[in-house]
Amino acid sequence: NVPDNSTGLPIVLWPTTGYAYPVLIGGLYPDQKPEWEMNLHGYTLELAFPIPIANQVLKRIRALFDESEAQGFPMTSSYRSGINLKFGKAFPDLLSQVTLTDEADWSKGVMMFDFPSYRPNNGVRYNEPFYHNLAKTLISEFPCRPHWTKNSREVLQLTKDHSKIDAGHLARFEAVRKEFDPNRIFKSIVGEMFGM
Numbered sequence: 001n002v003p004d005n006s007t008g009l010p011i012v013l014w015p016t017t018g019y020a021y022p023v024l025i026g027g028l029y030p031d032q033k034p035e036w037e038m039n040l041h042g043y044t045l046e047l048a049f050p051i052p053i054a055n056q057v058l059k060r061i062r063a064l065f066d067e068s069e070a071q072g073f074p075m076t077s078s079y080r081s082g083i084n085l086k087f088g089k090a091f092p093d094l095l096s097q098v099t100l101t102d103e104a105d106w107s108k109g110v111m112m113f114d115f116p117s118y119r120p121n122n123g124v125r126y127n128e129p130f131y132h133n134l135a136k137t138l139i140s141e142f143p144c145r146p147h148w149t150k151n152s153r154e155v156l157q158l159t160k161d162h163s164k165i166d167a168g169h170l171a172r173f174e175a176v177r178k179e180f181d182p183n184r185i186f187k188s189i190v191g192e193m194f195g196m
Contacts, residue, residue: 041119043117043125044114045135046147048111049142050110052104057142057144058113060142064133068130073126086112090107099145146159148190170194170195170196173196177196
């Protein structure tokens with residue numbers, strides 16, 4: 001369900017390639033339905049990095065794309081929105097992607113690398129090992145924070161294992177949770193993974 005930019009006709013050959021262009025926000029092409037109404041599904045890797053290392057992170061991502069292509073697997077992003085780079089201002093809250101902490105210089109803001117990918121019905125993406133290697137490499141080599149609700153359990157476990165989540169912030173969040181939910185009625189997989 002990806003149309004050619006110049007003709008508007010569906011692109012039916014693999015791999016799907018498109019054009020790089022800046023957008024304020026993603027949207028539908030004219031006369032098209034959203035993905036979920038067409039039974040399309042995907043995974044998303046979204047990690048936030050401090051602005052001072054953003055260029056270093058992007059160069060590392062480019063190197064991983066080039067390595068994949070050299071192995072015969074050119075990297076593509078065939079999901080409708082493509083790869084998104086978003087930027088945010090740091091502020092002192094508990095668990096957001098832009099929380100100020102001592103582990104790195106987040107004070108200049110963050111770059112969020114948002115990489116959605118198409119998930120076929122069998123659950124195995126084109127060049128599946130690449131996605132796991134990308135997440136593992138970025139999490140192990142750079143200070144970063146996961147998006148709490150977009151990432152897979154595997155990515156959240158990697159961030160936990162690499163101590164990317166500030167233990168002090170988790171403890172403060174748990175104290176707030178105890179105050180407002182002493183009977184532990186509300187739960188989430190993310191909270192349970194991080195011991196809350």
